[in-house]
Amino acid sequence: MAQATADHGEHEATTTGLNHRKMLMWAFLGSDCMFFGSLIATYLVYKNRSLEGPLPIDVFSIPTTSVSTFVLLMSSMSMVLAYSALRRNRMKTFRVWLASTAIMGMTFLAFQVFEFRVFANHEVVVDCHAPIGELSIVELSVRNDKTVGCEATGHDEVEKQVGLTPKTNLFGSTFFTLTGFHGAHVTIGVIWLLTMFFLSFKKGMVTPERNLDLDLAALYWHFVDIVWIIIFTVVYLFGVFPGFA
């Protein structure tokens, strides 16, 4: 039989009846929980310990990030619909949903890049008449800046670019490393999905019988989504909550 491809394993008998590769993927996802857990733990341990620079409340835009979160969430829906379509041999539908998933993934990444650039170019604007007690750390530092500050310039409003980069403070280091590695996971996922998409045009490569290949990609994709669910809540929503920030 000329099944000269890597699906030989699918028909191999196993002790549990479960497929080796699917089991491998779940073991890998369990392990990846520890990876992201350690990054999130570092982020949380260092929360509220930055000595200077922008803090979450200074830079986060919940509306913007809500949109990108929603996009990623919907990409999980399109992923599972792609898988469902493949199983039922609806090849055109499958390709549409698969492409949508990849596109939504790329949209999410675009949002991330955009957001990171905004953070890096963050401008702090301080009203010199505002009570000092209401100012955040970075606003205070700009207010008292020796060159552009309130006393130095005598203006009613002063501004300075105080970008958030990985080097700026603890928040920058932990935030960009955590979201950066999440983004790297998404990127790998997008490449995987695009590979399957283009492969599906070659006869016999992506078929209902070989849906396990897509199942594995889908599991990885959903995992990347649920990690973001956690990051969105713990980093963004808790980040700007007044009591927490």
Next chain:
Amino acid sequence: MTQETQALQHEESHPTPGTYFKVAMILSILTAIEVGVFYLEFVGWGIIPILVLLSGAKFILVCMYYMHLKFDDRIFSTMFVAGLVTAAGVTLALMTLFSFFG
């Protein structure tokens, strides 16, 4: 186990696209509530358990339905939950050791 039995295992229940849409609607609503609650001033510190519950619900829905854990062999759930629980445990322990909880 023979190949027939294995084939039978693959026929286990799969949700329909309709179910997947419904789950997506619930996920959207949960996200909307999360963001909405966030802007309500009167919630105060109560926002923490609310957000934890809401995001937890989203997490579980994606795992159970999209990742198919509800319908699959328990081994997969065990592997995943083991990683999750260990990660959560280590995270909470570190937070405690660094006086996150005051």
Next chain:
Amino acid sequence: MSTVPFAIPRPTYPTGVWSWITTIDHKKIGVLYGVTAFVLFIIGGLEALLMRIQLTSSNQDIVSPEVFNQLFTMHGTTMIFLAVMPLSAAFFNFVIPLQIGARDVAFPRLNAFSYWTFLGGAILLNSSWFLGGATNAGWFGYAPLTSIEQNPGHGIDFWIISLQVLGVASLAAAFNFVVTIINMRAPGMSFMRLPLFTWMTFITAILLVLAFPVITVALIELYMDRTFGMNFFNVAAGGDPVLWQHLFWVFGHPEVYILILPAMGIVSEIIPTFSKKPLFGYGTVVLAGAIIAFMGWMVWSHHMFTVGLGPIPTSVFVITTMAIAVPTGIKVFNWMATIWGGSVDFKAPMLFAVGFIALFTIGGLSGVMHAAASSDAQQQDTYFIVAHIHYVLFGGAIVAIIGGIYYWFPKITGRMYNEMMAKVNFWVMFIGMNMAFFPMHFLGLDGMPRRIYTYDSNMGWDFWNGVSTVGVLVLGTSFLIFIINIVTSWRSGETAEADPWDGRTLEWSIASPPPEYNFEVIPTVYDRDAWWAEKRGKVQHGVPVGGGSDEEEHSIHMPQPSYWPLIVSIGLIISAYGLVFHSGNFIVASVGLLIGVIGVYAWAFEPVNEPE
């Protein structure tokens, strides 16, 4: 046949060196691991020897302090990651499929990838000696000594990236064994009928997949600080070096159980075999192993008792650490109860197994002493700890592994080792080991700190240091004996039969060495100690539990060898060098990545078996 893009034909029946380079056979991979790891063990031993020569007496300057720092760092890193772990992996590879009645592991190419990546990581780490100096901040690399300000140059970067590479190798192997043990057991081999070595391997693999990601993150954070000026351990920005310690030891403590559980598994095979009795309390020993693995996550800060965690955290970790001695003790009692009343044959493997019990127990006793934070305050960072480490890791892991090598030597090579020489090997090793490491208890309690390159003559440490060095020379002799025995026996030892020990587990039911496909007919298992049961006619013809094999014997198709695991490893190593030197904006790293990605695609699309 190849309607697939990227399809490059797999090698067919390669011979000689190519057969080793492209192998995906677990038995060959096991031998590769074993030989490579042993060579690295000798290198680590030479690093130790140099340190011991320097410390033999006071005020010597045979080795400079800078070199000494590199020696103790490389010795520790080498012994843990390049010797003990891969020696255990050698056994996982060779023995596990045979013990569970399988023809190979679940992912043969991934298995080969693990080996080549390990070799690459070993070369990467050791090349640092010649490329600007080796890492020098201890095998545990505490911040801020590892910061770019305090440690410019590439030594630390070599350490960071090598450990990441080795982590990839270990993780790949661990995933492989988790799936193999769950999913490739012969019909009837339920979990409670697994050989103990397989059980301990399974538990170790689970520990690996959960623990390694933590050190991966710690190393990433350190690399970020050093390379990109981030602030994870930067005190000036509010960072806390103690976070490094926590992350490291959250990995590091499960790691020591990763080091010892396989050794305990080996001992649990040898003792019943040479006592002609089943392991006493099989279920208890398995449970004890699982409990050790579970509790191993709750004790890590006992490595940090002197850091100032505060009385409550310290007390918690004291209690958990003392508690974990219990399941370990249970195992010792079970081994002893196995020997008691057995028909004991003190062949060399048995000597090593019994030696393990004695030496590991001594190490455990000093361990319990450290568990009390108050006494640890005096012992921490002294030679008392060094004594403990070496009793559990040398007297424990290495002694068990040597025993395992002798035990499975006939199976792996088809030849018998020289029994008399092996017994001499044991005694010389036992004497040398105790001479080298027992005095360290005295030195430690007498105040000698770790990691010093010399000491003054008025400290009164000269005598025991001298004894220790002599002990190390005796140890070295024992390894010469070992090497001679192994090499000459492999070449021209007496031909071994399939079952020279009247063994209990399935690997003894097939030829020595086994054919490529291991089992002509996949066995059906009806009891624990499956082979013993079969030989003694205790076979009950009930319904076998689980398992699945409906192959015909005459058409055993083994997957063919492959180039791609090696290619992906090479890409990874090139990337690694690129990350260490990171000049030119990571161009080299990117090239390595590209090679790796191409390799992965080629691997994914490679046909599994080309019809002949």
